[in-house]
Each structure stands twice: as C-alpha cells, then as structure tokens.
Amino acid sequence: MTEHASxxxxxxxxxxxxxxxxxxxxxxxxxxxxxxxxxxxxxxLRFELFGVDLSITKPVIFMWLAGLxxxxxxTLAFRGGRLMRSKFAQLLEVYVIFVRDEIVYxxxxxxxxxxxxxxxxxxxxxILTCNLLGLIPSGITATGNVNVTAGLAIVAxxxxxxxxxxxxxxxxxFKSMVPPGLPLMVIPIMIPVEIxxxxxxxxxxxxxxxxxxxxxxxxxxxxxxxxxxxxGVLRYIIGPxxxxxxxxxxxxxxxxxxxxxxxxxxxxxxxxSMTMHPSH
Amino acid sequence: xxxxxxxLMIWTIVSFLILLAVxxxxxxxxxxxxxxxxxxxxxxxxxxxRQARDDADRSLxxxxxxxxxxxxxxxxxxxxxxxxxxxxxxxxxxxxxxxAEALIDKAKKQIDLERRAAINQIRAEVAGLAISAAEKVVxxxxxxxxxxxxxxxxxxxSSN
Numbered sequence: 001m002t003e004h005a006s007x008x009x010x011x012x013x014x015x016x017x018x019x020x021x022x023x024x025x026x027x028x029x030x031x032x033x034x035x036x037x038x039x040x041x042x043x044x045l046r047f048e049l050f051g052v053d054l055s056i057t058k059p060v061i062f063m064w065l066a067g068l069x070x071x072x073x074x075t076l077a078f079r080g081g082r083l084m085r086s087k088f089a090q091l092l093e094v095y096v097i098f099v100r101d102e103i104v105y106x107x108x109x110x111x112x113x114x115x116x117x118x119x120x121x122x123x124x125x126x127i128l129t130c131n132l133l134g135l136i137p138s139g140i141t142a143t144g145n146v147n148v149t150a151g152l153a154i155v156a157x158x159x160x161x162x163x164x165x166x167x168x169x170x171x172x173x174f175k176s177m178v179p180p181g182l183p184l185m186v187i188p189i190m191i192p193v194e195i196x197x198x199x200x201x202x203x204x205x206x207x208x209x210x211x212x213x214x215x216x217x218x219x220x221x222x223x224x225x226x227x228x229x230x231x232g233v234l235r236y237i238i239g240p241x242x243x244x245x246x247x248x249x250x251x252x253x254x255x256x257x258x259x260x261x262x263x264x265x266x267x268x269x270x271x272x273s274m275t276m277h278p279s280h
Numbered sequence: 281x282x283x284x285x286x287x288l289m290i291w292t293i294v295s296f297l298i299l300l301a302v303x304x305x306x307x308x309x310x311x312x313x314x315x316x317x318x319x320x321x322x323x324x325x326x327x328x329x330r331q332a333r334d335d336a337d338r339s340l341x342x343x344x345x346x347x348x349x350x351x352x353x354x355x356x357x358x359x360x361x362x363x364x365x366x367x368x369x370x371x372x373x374x375x376x377x378x379x380a381e382a383l384i385d386k387a388k389k390q391i392d393l394e395r396r397a398a399i400n401q402i403r404a405e406v407a408g409l410a411i412s413a414a415e416k417v418v419x420x421x422x423x424x425x426x427x428x429x430x431x432x433x434x435x436x437x438s439s440n
Contacts, residue, residue, distance in 0.1 A: 053287040060291045067299040074307035078314075096311060117312060118304040126299060142292075147285045151292025 033058060059142040066129035066142065099124050099265065107269040112167070112276060119159055123152065124265040131213060131257030135250060143260075144213040146206065153206035156268045160201070164275030176278035201271050205264055212260045216253045220246055407431045 033040040047054055077089035085093070104113040104120050127143055134141025142148045164173040177194035178187055226242035227235065411427050 052290065053285065054290065055287060056291070057288065059288060060295070063292065063295045067295060067302075070299065071302060071306060074303065074311065078307070078311055093311070093315070097315065100312070100315075114312075118308040119300060121308050122296070122300040122303050125303075126296060145285075145288065147288035148292045151289040152296065154289065155293055155296055 033061065058140055059145045059148050062133055062140055062142040063126075063130060063148065066126060066133055069129055069133075070125050095125070095128075096121060103262070103266045103269050107266070107273045108276065109273075112163075116159070116163065116272065120265055120269060123156070123268065124261050127152070127209065127264055128257060128261035131261060132254070134213065134217060135253055135257070141213045141217060143209055144217055146210045149206040149210040152209070152264070153202035156205055156264075156271075157199070157202040160268065160271045160275055161198070163272050164278070167276040168278065173275065173278075201267075205267055209260050209264050212256060216249065216256055220249050220253065223249060403432070403435055407435060410435075 073088070073092065077086055077092055099121050100113075100117060103124070104117055107113075108116060130142040130148070133139040134144060143152075161173075164176075167173075168176065177198075178190055182190060223242045223245040226245075227239045230238055407428060410431050411424070414427075
C-alpha cells in the first residue's frame, strides 16, 4: 500500500509520467484524490488502530459521498409533503417501489419483508450510488474495490444467516442444512458442502459486484488509452473514434450500475428467503 | 484493488450500518409509511368507487325493471280500457237499439190508437150526419137513441 502511495507521489512530483493511461494504477490507487487537474494526497488521513490500517482512503471518501448524496436526495426530495412531490422524488419512488415489490416482497413475502426493507433499500441505493459515482469525472467506484464489496457481502452474510436464526431458531436453522430423509451416508458429505455453500454465496456476491465494476472501468480506460496510443496527426483524426467507444461503454455502464445493484440485492433477498424457509 | 485490506472492510461495514440507521430514520420509514398510506387510500378509493358503481348498477337495474313493469302495466291498463270501452259501447248500442224499438212500438201503438179514435169519431160524425139526413128525408124524428144504434151497426157492417 505504502509503495503505491509513494510511487503515486513520485510520479506526481515528476510532473506526470508522460502520456498514456495507467489502467492498473488508476484502478488501484487509494491515496490520491483527483479533482480534475488537482491531485489531493490523502496521506494525512492515514492512521492505525489496534494494528489495523484504518486509513481514510479514496473508497471510504466516496462511500461517504454516496451516503451523503443518498441522505440529501431522500430528505430533500421528499420534503414537500405527500401531494407535492418533485419529479426527482417520483423517480426515487419508482426505485423504492421496485425494490419493495419486485425484490423484497416477491422473494421474502410481505410480512417478513417489511422488516427487512430498510436493509435492502439501503443496499440497493448504496451500491447503485457507488457504482454511478465512478462514471462522474474524477469519481471512483467504491464498489470497484474488493474490500468494499467484501464488507457489503459480510453484512449480507449476517443478514442471511441472522434472519434464518431469528425465523427458525438457532438449532433448527443449522439443522435445516441437512434435508430430512437423507441417507445417513450422505450426511458427512452434505454438512461440509452446506457449510461451504453458506460462505460461497456471499463470496460470489462480493466478487461478482467487484469484477463487474472493475471490468467496466477497465474497458473505458482502455478506450481512453487507445487515444494516447496514436501519435501526431493520427491522434486528432482517428482519436475521436475511441471516444465514441467510451461514450457507448459509459451508457452501458449506467445500465450495469443498475443491474449489479439489482443483482446484489435480489440475490441477497433470495438467499435470505432460502434460510428463512428452508423446506424447499 | 485485489489486496486484502481489513481496514477498508471495516470502514465499509461501519459506514454502511451508520447509513442504514440514518436512512431508516430519515428516509425509509417516512417514505414507506407514506407509500402504504397512499396505497391504502387508493385501494379504499377503488373499493368505494366499485361499491358506488355496484350501487348505481343495482339502482339502474331496479329502475329498468320498474320501468318495464310500468310499461307493461300501462299496456294492460290501455288494453283493459279499450276492452271496457268496447264492451260499454256494445252494451250501449244494444240498449239503445232495444230502447228505440220500444219507442217505435209505443209510437206505433199510439198512432194506431189515435187512428182508431179518429175513425170512431168520424164514424159517430157520419152516423149523426146520416141520421139528420134521414130525418130530413123521412121528415120525422125517430127515437134518436135507437136510430143511432141502428146506423152504427150498419156502418160497422159496411166498414167490415
């Protein structure tokens, strides 16, 4: 981590490393906040607590930004009472109703789903906002860092297992891993498989979200890189063509940002429903 | 990007949980409550509208039924009235016919009576004249009562 930081500072001090786009550096750099042409190093925000590196890095700042945007959007847009809704509030409402009806109520049911709605709404909107923030110039995608998606997956894991325990009781929840009527010989195989599957589900959530977000950005950066691969007059003649690719992929990314937020949320809902109703 | 960074995980979890708590309080609870209220309101409105429509349908049906009843009743009344009128007309016709016939009969009888009286009177007159003429011819007055009777008898015979 520190080597990254120092190299970033190093190249910045050199006045940039010439031309080109360093995709890996762009996706992995945690310590320099880029605001158009200004680079703000975040070294002063490094600190450790009980031997854990709790530095406030770029993803943390963008998560907070996403949270702030959500908080402001939902409080300001819905401020005008129930009858005088702004267009933005109506748009947000469509999302809220979609998450409620198509994701939570459709999978978990209305009675249990109502209690879990705040969690699923927060997950959906948080991931969506984080995904979209990466499409803004100078923005990064916090969900393009595997640690962030791992954190979200850990929370999802706790919700999935927790709801199973709350709904069915502690022992019944873990007993339901082994379906009734199973041959005795299979049980020694079944239990490890079930335990592994308990962890693979959130792990898959984590990797899926992270990989999709990284891939989209890598493609966009690669298109940008094409511009810099050309030299001289060519750059000005053919250079605009990759930009069309950037625009196209960016539009696709808006869709993928929604899609991945949706997939993460609906899979969590389905897994939760599976632990809550283990009979099938 | 792929290196494990527990600090970032912790930050993610902490930030997410704080965001969840804040948004639940500030956004989700009021918004979901408002949505529920609005949906219940709409559901109630739809229910009320459906009820009103059912009521309207029912009254319409009733009115339609009443109207058709009234129509058939009116037709019955008209038919009955026509029947009555025909019957009364028929009755009156026969009654007047009978009356007229009776009247004509009566008139005929009267005329007959009058005629007979007139004939008798003429007869008496003629008898008187014949007697007075005979008196003049005979020059002598007969017993008038006897003569009169004789003449009357002869006249009666001749007239028959």
